[in-house]
Amino acid sequence: MANPLEVVGLTSRHAGRAGANVAAVDDAAAVYYNPAGLVARPGAELSIGGVGARANLDGSGSLPDPFGVQLAVRVPLPLRGPAKDRVVIGMALHLLPSDIAHVVAPAPDQPYYAYYGDRMSRLVVMPGAAVRFGRLAVGASIDMLAGVDGQIVATEGATRAIDSRIDVQIPTVARVGAGATWQLTRCVRIAIAYRQRFEIPVETSVRTLVAGEPIDLDLAVSGQFTPHVVTVGGAWERGRHVVSLDARYARWSDYAGPYVRVESRLPLVGDVPALSPRVPFEDTFGARAGLESKLGRWTARGGYGFETSPSPAVQAGVTNLLDGPRHTFAAGGGRTFGRLRVDAHVQLELVGGRELVKEVDNDNPDPFKTLRDEDPMLDGVQITNPGFPSIRGGGHVLSAGLTVEVGL
Amino acid sequence: MRSLLVLAALAHGVAADPLDELGFGAAATGMANARGALAVGAESIHVDPSGVALAERPEVLLGWQIAHDRLEINGDAASVLDAHGTSFGLTVPFRIRGLRFGAGTALYLPDQYLTRIQLTPIGEPHYLRFESATQRLVVEPVVAVALGDWSFGAGASVLADARTRDLVFDVGVVAGTKQGEARLDIELPIRIAPLLGVRWRPSRKVEVGMSFRGELSLDLALDIVANIDVPNIVTGDATIALRSVSHFTPARATLAAAFYPRADLALTAQATWENWSALGSGVPDLRILLALDIEPPLVDSMQPPARFHDIVTLRAGAEWRTRCYRLRGGAGYLPSPVPAQTGLTSFADGDRTLATLGAGLRIAPNAILAQPIDLDVALAWHHVFDDLVRKDIALSPGGAFSSGGEILQASASATVRF
Numbered sequence: 001m002a003n004p005l006e007v008v009g010l011t012s013r014h015a016g017r018a019g020a021n022v023a024a025v026d027d028a029a030a031v032y033y034n035p036a037g038l039v040a041r042p043g044a045e046l047s048i049g050g051v052g053a054r055a056n057l058d059g060s061g062s063l064p065d066p067f068g069v070q071l072a073v074r075v076p077l078p079l080r081g082p083a084k085d086r087v088v089i090g091m092a093l094h095l096l097p098s099d100i101a102h103v104v105a106p107a108p109d110q111p112y113y114a115y116y117g118d119r120m121s122r123l124v125v126m127p128g129a130a131v132r133f134g135r136l137a138v139g140a141s142i143d144m145l146a147g148v149d150g151q152i153v154a155t156e157g158a159t160r161a162i163d164s165r166i167d168v169q170i171p172t173v174a175r176v177g178a179g180a181t182w183q184l185t186r187c188v189r190i191a192i193a194y195r196q197r198f199e200i201p202v203e204t205s206v207r208t209l210v211a212g213e214p215i216d217l218d219l220a221v222s223g224q225f226t227p228h229v230v231t232v233g234g235a236w237e238r239g240r241h242v243v244s245l246d247a248r249y250a251r252w253s254d255y256a257g258p259y260v261r262v263e264s265r266l267p268l269v270g271d272v273p274a275l276s277p278r279v280p281f282e283d284t285f286g287a288r289a290g291l292e293s294k295l296g297r298w299t300a301r302g303g304y305g306f307e308t309s310p311s312p313a314v315q316a317g318v319t320n321l322l323d324g325p326r327h328t329f330a331a332g333g334g335r336t337f338g339r340l341r342v343d344a345h346v347q348l349e350l351v352g353g354r355e356l357v358k359e360v361d362n363d364n365p366d367p368f369k370t371l372r373d374e375d376p377m378l379d380g381v382q383i384t385n386p387g388f389p390s391i392r393g394g395g396h397v398l399s400a401g402l403t404v405e406v407g408l
Numbered sequence: 409m410r411s412l413l414v415l416a417a418l419a420h421g422v423a424a425d426p427l428d429e430l431g432f433g434a435a436a437t438g439m440a441n442a443r444g445a446l447a448v449g450a451e452s453i454h455v456d457p458s459g460v461a462l463a464e465r466p467e468v469l470l471g472w473q474i475a476h477d478r479l480e481i482n483g484d485a486a487s488v489l490d491a492h493g494t495s496f497g498l499t500v501p502f503r504i505r506g507l508r509f510g511a512g513t514a515l516y517l518p519d520q521y522l523t524r525i526q527l528t529p530i531g532e533p534h535y536l537r538f539e540s541a542t543q544r545l546v547v548e549p550v551v552a553v554a555l556g557d558w559s560f561g562a563g564a565s566v567l568a569d570a571r572t573r574d575l576v577f578d579v580g581v582v583a584g585t586k587q588g589e590a591r592l593d594i595e596l597p598i599r600i601a602p603l604l605g606v607r608w609r610p611s612r613k614v615e616v617g618m619s620f621r622g623e624l625s626l627d628l629a630l631d632i633v634a635n636i637d638v639p640n641i642v643t644g645d646a647t648i649a650l651r652s653v654s655h656f657t658p659a660r661a662t663l664a665a666a667f668y669p670r671a672d673l674a675l676t677a678q679a680t681w682e683n684w685s686a687l688g689s690g691v692p693d694l695r696i697l698l699a700l701d702i703e704p705p706l707v708d709s710m711q712p713p714a715r716f717h718d719i720v721t722l723r724a725g726a727e728w729r730t731r732c733y734r735l736r737g738g739a740g741y742l743p744s745p746v747p748a749q750t751g752l753t754s755f756a757d758g759d760r761t762l763a764t765l766g767a768g769l770r771i772a773p774n775a776i777l778a779q780p781i782d783l784d785v786a787l788a789w790h791h792v793f794d795d796l797v798r799k800d801i802a803l804s805p806g807g808a809f810s811s812g813g814e815i816l817q818a819s820a821s822a823t824v825r826f
Contacts, residue, residue, distance in 0.1 A: 044826070046500075075466070078778040078826050089468075098597055100568045105592035107578070121595075169521045170570070202594060206632065217577065217632060221592055260590035262577055264634070272579050272588040408466070408500070 003143075003198070003226050004068055004094050004120050005032050008051045009330075009347065011072060012403040015051070016332020016345035017244060017290025018303025023181060023191035024235035024244035024290065027405070028072035031092040031128035034179035034193040034231075035139025038130035042085040044075040049343075049403030053120065057351060057395035059111035059322055064102055065121040069095045070401075075408065086132045092141075094124035101145060103202055103223030105260045108277050108367070109385045111320040113351070114311050116397065117258055122200070122224050128177070135183040143175045143198055145224070151205045173200060190234045197254065198226040216265040225258070227251045227310075240294040245287070252281040252310035277319055277368040284308045288328070299343075303330045309352070316359040317368040318385060322393025324352030339407040346400040353394030356387055425565070425621075425657050426516055427454045427546055430473045430817065431786070432495055437473065437819040438766015438786030439725030440738025442678040444664025445607065445617035446727070450497030450823060453514035453550050456605040456619045456664065457561030460499050460510035461552035464825075465779060469497035471821025479792060479813035481533045481756055486813070488538050493518040495821065508554040510561075516546035533754040533797075533809040536746070544626065544655050550603060561605040565621060567655070568596040571629035579636045599624060601657070615666040623659040623686060628652040659683040674727045684716040684745035714753075716745040723762070734768035736786070750800040756811035758795045764788040779825035788817035 009015025010029045017024070021033040028047055030037030049070045055063040074090035077083075096102075102121030106112045128141030149169050179193035199222040208215045233246035257279045264272045286307030293300050305328035311321035332345030360381060361370035375382040431437035432454040436447070444455045450469035452459025474492040479485075499512035518524075524543035528534045550563025574593035601622035609615045630650040664678040725738035740762035746755045766786035773780060792813050799807030 075826050078824065080776055080778050083776060084778075100596040100598060102595040103592065105590070107576075107591040108589055110591065167524075169524045171521050172517065172519075202592070204630065217634070219575070219577075219590065219592070219632075223594075260592045262588055262590045264577065264579075264588060276589075 003124060003224065004122060005092075005124060006226075007063075007116065007119055007349075007397065008053050008068065008399045008401065009345070010070060010092055010094070011047050011049060011405070012051075012332050012343035012345040012401045013301070013334065013405070015347055015399070015401060016301040016303065016330050016343065017292060018288050018305040018328045018330040018347065020233065020244045020246045020288035020290035020303050020305065022179070022193045022231045022233035022244075022246045023189045024233075024237070024242055024292075028074035028090050029092065030074070030130070030139070030179075031072065031090045031126050031141045032124075032177075034181065034191050035090075035128040035141040035177060036130050036137040036179040036181040036191065036193075038074055038088040038090045038128060038139050039076075039086065039132040039137045040181065040189075042076070044408040045073070045405050046408055047072040047403050047405040049401055051399060051401030053397055053399035055116065055395065055397045057113055057116070057322070057397070058353075058393050059320070059391055060113055060116075060393075063116060063120050063397070064104070064118060065096050065099060067097055068120070069093075069097075070403070071095070073408075087129070089127070089129045091128070092124065092126040094122075096121065096123060099123075101200060101224065103200055103221070105221040105223060105258050108259050108318045109320060109387065111322055111386060111391060111393070112258065113323050113393070114255075114258055114281070114321050115309070115323045115326070118224060126177075137181045139179050141177040143177060143195070145173050145198075145200060149201065149203045151207065153207045173198070187238045188234065188236050191232070193231045195226070195229045197228045197251070198224070200224045214265050216263075218263040219260055220262075221258075221260045222256060223258075225255055227254060242290075242292040244290045246289075248286045248288075248307070250284045250286075250307075250310070253283050255279075255281040255310070257281070277317060277366075279315075279319055279321065279368060280312055281310045282308070282312060284310050290330075297336045299334045299336075301330075301332050301334075301345075304328065305330075309354075313354065315356045315368070315387075317366065317370050319368060320356060320385075320387040320391050322354060322356070322391070324354040324394055326351055341405045343403045343405070344401065346398070349397040349399075351393070351395050351397070353392065355390055355392045357390045358383075358385065358388045425454075425546060425624075426491070426493070426518070426544060427495070427514070428660075430475060430491070430493075430495075430516075431788075431819060432497065432514060432516070433469050433471050433823070434473075434766055434784035434786040434819040434821040435727075435734075435736065435768060435782075437788055437817060438736035438738065438764055438768075438784065439676060439727060440723045440740040440762050440764045440788070442664070442676045442723035442725035442738055442740070444619060444662050444676075444678050445615045445666035446664075446674055446676050450499045450512060450514070452561075452605075453497050453499065453512045453548055453563070454546075456607060456617045456662075457512075457548075457550035457563045457603050458552050458554075458559040458605040458607040458617065458619075460512045460550055460561055461501065461508050461554040461559045462607070463499050463501045463510055466500045466826040467498070467823055468826070469495065469821055469823045471495040471784075471819060473817065473819035475815055475817045477538060477813070477815050479535055479538065479756075479811070479815070481535075481811050482809050486535055486756065486811075488535055489520075489524075489543065491518065491543060492520075510552045510554075512550055514546065514548040514550075518543055518545065531752060531754055533756050533811070535757065535811070536755040537744075537757055538815075548603060552605075557609045559607045561603075561607075563603040565601040565603055565624055565657075567599045567601075567624050567626055569599055569627040569629070570594065570596050571627070572631050575630070575632045577632065577634040579634060599626070601659075613668045617662075617664040617666075619662045619664075621657075621660050623683070624655070624657040625653050626655045628654060656687055658686060672729055674729075676725045676727075678723045680721045680723075682719050682721065682745065685718050687714050687716045715747050717747065719743045719745045725764075729768075732770050732772065734766075734770070734784070736764070736766035736768070738762070738764040738766075742790075749797045754797070754809060756795075756797075756809070758793040758812055760793070761791045762788065781825070782823040784819075784821050784823075786817075786819045788819075790815035790817070
């Protein structure tokens, strides 16, 4: 799932294992990785940390909002007897220094990485809860944010002054995550987690009638898209060592694309159809593996992950989506000080190189399949697409973070 | 041919903080929100953050409330949405070198929208203060420290603006076909108002509290640029710019006192000053400059200053408590900051009286429960006095409108300790 936590992880303890946590997670970060993990062990804790990322991706600028503050907390309900430590609630936050969210929709011909895009640029508020029944634990969380939906109507009044009526709503957007774990043996736990598709809908309708001329603009875009994701995994824990392995599927084929859809009427121009290419995004598959070893008060960890690209490898038309397959390498360590633990990590995502070669066909109306000459009346090819005749993508994203965890 | 269109809207919506209207938790609603010197733990985050340091254990407050408006304009129901939403508060007390500290966060989440911005044409009578008063998110993180008989709290009330950094629509011709494409960059930057509180307990029977909250608003800035390049037809730019300031929440200072004549009885009183005069204009302001060779040129709309005045609200409450039960009552007088609407604007408003009732049940620790849980419910009734506004005959001959009505509230909450 591509939100800030997918790019940089939640807490250094888990980012240092490359996110291979669906069965291994057993602390407050379970709200994000697998809510059932909230109840994996007794206790309550609060984690506070910071994380930053730096991108070097061909054809695209740096990541917006590369820094975030993270907070995760977990407490069992105050129950006694057989219910003690079996019902746990938690919350995870990823806070940006200056924004709640930042929605970016590029022009269709702009070189762009659909996976990264504006992913780093949103607040994450994720409450969750879990219950344990013997070896089975189940949990759920909610991923909350807001969209923008509204209408602006302006018309001339009797005196030619403008009367306006504005109704802009920022509706709540809430999507569900759920998970289950099964303690197979004393050392082995298996798990499954699901996260519902998430997006921030931005829709603005402007209706104006000025001097008898209509100026209408209806804008719609889905920002911060994250697909349905299913992850299954297992964790083996014995003594001082934990080994975890995850496999995941993300349903990107539902994605309509990052582009703005516009319907408009402009003075002297009339109706203008929007150029909004339909991109056949592809479902992605990935695998992650993590290892953690304790050496006295010290802990060392590392991990590796791979995921296929959601963007099609052939884009001969207007779009320049440059995502390639991603390889993730992570390493980290930590030390305990009584009830306090300090963890740090570094993570490198290598984005595979990809070359998009354009084709020109003035008879093909599909803007995704081919380019068209912008002025066929002139000699030569008149195309300003920055990807023409070809464009190459690839690069890396480096992130690092520090987390302090205190037992409550 | 070049066309240039500039459309600029400046609009205002005003409202108190939703939790000032609804109360944070049913205990507050049941005492007309007059718990500034009484609240401790999670329920104190909003009314006086210094109370966060006085909690004994971590607390979670979870509540739900609804306000049903029965307001009228000219005898007909006014189009004011019922408000309902969920309150959530979390406080964690801790000690460092013997000093008592506390940290917490209060959230109010409207069920329908995180925020709604509604702006109505200038001459249309409407309840400016109630239309969207409770239609916004509230986020208030705080910290506090207790030093002997004193406690001090500080935090922030957090909101967000909404603005475009880039929203461009390019219209051109590709292969002889008129076609448009767009790019968009919208951000929701954070806005912050300070929250401060201090509590003093000079004796076992008296507590005094003071709190302050800064001014807050939600600014909306949408700039839409259409670059038009259709050869032989029209070439130029069209810019639509919208500016609005919504959810203006005035700065306020509160003085509160609690008196305990008996161990099982608390009497409270509270006065709050609200700085409504800082509101610049309470009306939508829309200006258009249209350079399309149109005669005569368009006229800007009138922007009279709002001239709202500062107000002092008065509230009082009582709570009778036994080991397991609580009964609460409260009353308040809330004057209107809106001046007589004899001119162009038509803000419906009026002084309000407020009466409340509440009850609570404390479930003591038992074989299953390790810590007590408080369950509270409350009802509130606001009466907005009837008013008949007659317009200045020079500005609006024969113009008049009437307003008034009721607002009914219900609230339920649970406080869980860990």
